Amino acid sequence: MSPFLRLVGRDLRLALRQGGDAAMVVGFFVLTVVLFPFGVGPEPELLQRIAAGIVWVTALLAALLSLERLFQSDYEDGSLEVMALLPLPLEAQVLAKCLAHWLVTGLPLTLTAPLLGLLLHLDTAGYPALIASMAIGTPILSLLGAVGAALTLGARKGGVLLSLLVLPLYIPVLIFGVAAIEAEIGGFGARPHLLLLAAFLVLAVGMVPFAAAAALRQALE
Amino acid sequence: MVLAGPNGSGKSSLLRVLAGLTPPEAGKLTWNGADITEDRGEHHRRLHFVGHSDALKPVLSVGEMVGFWAGMHGQTVDIHAILGKFGLEKAVKLPCRYLSAGQKRRLALLRLISSPAPLWLLDEPLTSLDTEATEQLLAAIAAHRAEGGSIVLSTHAPVELPGAVRLSLADFRPARLVIEA
Numbered sequence: 001m002s003p004f005l006r007l008v009g010r011d012l013r014l015a016l017r018q019g020g021d022a023a024m025v026v027g028f029f030v031l032t033v034v035l036f037p038f039g040v041g042p043e044p045e046l047l048q049r050i051a052a053g054i055v056w057v058t059a060l061l062a063a064l065l066s067l068e069r070l071f072q073s074d075y076e077d078g079s080l081e082v083m084a085l086l087p088l089p090l091e092a093q094v095l096a097k098c099l100a101h102w103l104v105t106g107l108p109l110t111l112t113a114p115l116l117g118l119l120l121h122l123d124t125a126g127y128p129a130l131i132a133s134m135a136i137g138t139p140i141l142s143l144l145g146a147v148g149a150a151l152t153l154g155a156r157k158g159g160v161l162l163s164l165l166v167l168p169l170y171i172p173v174l175i176f177g178v179a180a181i182e183a184e185i186g187g188f189g190a191r192p193h194l195l196l197l198a199a200f201l202v203l204a205v206g207m208v209p210f211a212a213a214a215a216l217r218q219a220l221e
Numbered sequence: 222m223v224l225a226g227p228n229g230s231g232k233s234s235l236l237r238v239l240a241g242l243t244p245p246e247a248g249k250l251t252w253n254g255a256d257i258t259e260d261r262g263e264h265h266r267r268l269h270f271v272g273h274s275d276a277l278k279p280v281l282s283v284g285e286m287v288g289f290w291a292g293m294h295g296q297t298v299d300i301h302a303i304l305g306k307f308g309l310e311k312a313v314k315l316p317c318r319y320l321s322a323g324q325k326r327r328l329a330l331l332r333l334i335s336s337p338a339p340l341w342l343l344d345e346p347l348t349s350l351d352t353e354a355t356e357q358l359l360a361a362i363a364a365h366r367a368e369g370g371s372i373v374l375s376t377h378a379p380v381e382l383p384g385a386v387r388l389s390l391a392d393f394r395p396a397r398l399v400i401e402a
Contacts, residue, residue, distance in 0.1 A: 006292045010281070017280040078274020082332070085240060085265045086293050221243050 003088040004096050011100030014073075021066045025105045026112050029062040033116045044121040051120035052130070052181035058116075059109050059134065060141065060170050066105050067145040067166070068152075068159045070097060071216065075153050084220055091209035094150075094216070098142045098208070106138030122181075129184035129194070133177040136197040143204040144169045150215035172200060223382055224375040226390035232375035233273070235390070236342050239373060240270040268340040273348075275329035279318035283309055283328055286317060287335055294336035303335050307357050322349040327357075334361055341365060343374040 001009070015021050036054050040046060047054075074080040084090055113134050114127055122130065148166035152158035180193035224232045237243040238250060241257055241264050250257045257264040277286055284300045291298040304310040307327040312320065320328065326349045333341055341362075347355055362372055362382065374380070 001292060003293045003295060006289060010278075010289050013285075014278060014280060073278075077278065078272055078276040079278070081242065081272055081274065082270065082276045082290070083293075084242060085268065085270050087262065087266045087295065088293060089262060 003086070004092055007088070007093055007096040008100045008103075011097055012103060015100070015104045021069075022104050022108050025062045025065055026108045028065055029058055029109055029112055030116065032058040032061065033119065036120070048121040048123060051117060051122040052126060052178045052185075054120060055113050055116055055122075055130065056133075056137075056174050056177045059113065059138065060167070060174060062109060063105055063138065063141040063145065064163055064166065066101070067142075067149050068162055070101055070146055070149040071153055072149075072158075075219065080216065081220060084217065090213040090216060094146055094209040094212045095205070098139070098146050101146070102139045102142040106134075106142055109138055110134040123185045125187075126181045126185040129181045129190035132190065132194055133180040133197060136194060136201055137173045137177045140173050140197070140201050140204050141170060143201075143208040144173075146212045147208055147215065150212040150219065153216065153219040173197065176200070222371075222373045222386045222388060223380060224373060224388050224390060225377070226375075227377060230390040232377075232390055233344050236270070236272075236344050236373065236375055240268060240342050241265065242270070267338055268342055269333050269336075269338045270342045270344075271329055271332065271346060272344045275325045276332075277317040277320075277325055277328060280316055282314050282316055283320070284313040286328060287331055290332045291335040294338075296336040298335050303331055306334055306361065307331055307354060323351055323354060326350055327354050330358060330361075333365075339370050341370065341372045341374075343372065345375055345377070347376060347378060347380060 033054060036050075037047060040050070071080060074083065083093055086093070110131065113130055117127060117130055145162075145166050148162045148169075151165060152161045155161055176193045176197045180190035180197065183193055184190040224235060226232055234243065238245050241250070241261055244258075252264060252267070276290075281289070283304065287298065287300050287303055291303075300313060301310050304313055307330065309324065309327055309331070312324065317325065317328070326346075330343075330346060333343075346358060350358065359382070362374075365372060366384075372385075374382070374385075
């Protein structure tokens with residue numbers, strides 16, 4: 001097995017044995033969405049109109065929950081120090097950890113989103129775009145979050161700082177994620193929005209590992 | 222080389238500079254005349270660094286930890302044989318959270334022999350080790366030196382390594398104080 005896949009495997013194993021991350025993220029996602037009908041009222045027309053926005057905003061917030069721990073435990077137990085000296089470049093390790101993070105958080109969010117769409121009376125035409133936008137958008141959340149997590153490593157109240165750093169960066173993902181669903185429902189097609197999201201994903205895959213690895217090296221100094 | 226000196230004399234800092242984890246405030250670090258910053262990956266491939274922390278995950282087993290770190294160096298190892306070198310073969314399935322401080326230290330030191338690297342940088346490696354484990358480590362160090370490997374080891378306690386260069390960082394403190402004054 002390559003070192004890259006070995007690191008992905010270790011992080012998945014840690015997530016499964018420590019438990020909680022995927023369940024907490026999905027639990028938060030479901031509970032927050034369920035709160036909206038109580039807050040804005042149960043009228044199907046109203047919920048249908050704001051369903052795409054609710055699902056995406058809550059998905060962003062849910063993804064934030066586990067980001068703080070992305071590098072924290074490796075930093076605290078000295079693993080990060082050893083990892084920085086491995087033959088596998090730290091940039092590739094960041095990518096491996098982001099992939100594991102997405103499999104534990106982003107993928108469950110993507111799979112849960114259609115069920116929450118049902119709860120919010122999302123127009124049936126919007127479901128393919130919802131799944132596609134979540135599948136392309138949630139990896140971007142993990143990648144951008146990795147930069148924030150690396151920059152705030154070791155900082156006091158790092159979780160709050162992380163949210164302040166990362167949430168503004170999530171805005172383009174939110175805009176095009178919601179726009180893809182609404183365009184599909186409106187009959188305009190989600191393709192342009194999904195392509196833009198895919199372009200963001202390619203950019204993030206290309207740039208984030210370098211930014212996050214530089215921040216991690218700084219934290220280790 | 223044995224780096225000796227009291228707490229705070231800079232032993233760990235020097236080891237981190239040698240590992241390339243911390244950039245030096247002045248000067249440069251070279252290996253066979255080449256600046257290590259020109260190819261950090263190459264420098265990292267030639268060294269093992271064991272710092273103060275043991276880099277262990279409480280929920281992973283002893284065998285999984287050895288397999289993971291060896292695998293990250295691209296090595297496939299006989300885990301039972303490796304664990305036997307530090308007397309941990311019976312703990313192969315035990316989660317690391319159940320290990321004593323000394324056993325954790327032994328497991329961290331097993332990274333040294335689970336994949337080959339010519340340079341070992343060891344920061345206070347004898348901490349928490351009992352007599353038996355200390356002897357096992359000294360035997361591993363002697364074997365590594367016999368194979369042509371290099372070791373830089375920091376300690377605040379006296380340790381006898383025949384033929385090793387001993388550098389006392391305490392000797393550098395007065396000069397540094399004069400410069401600062």
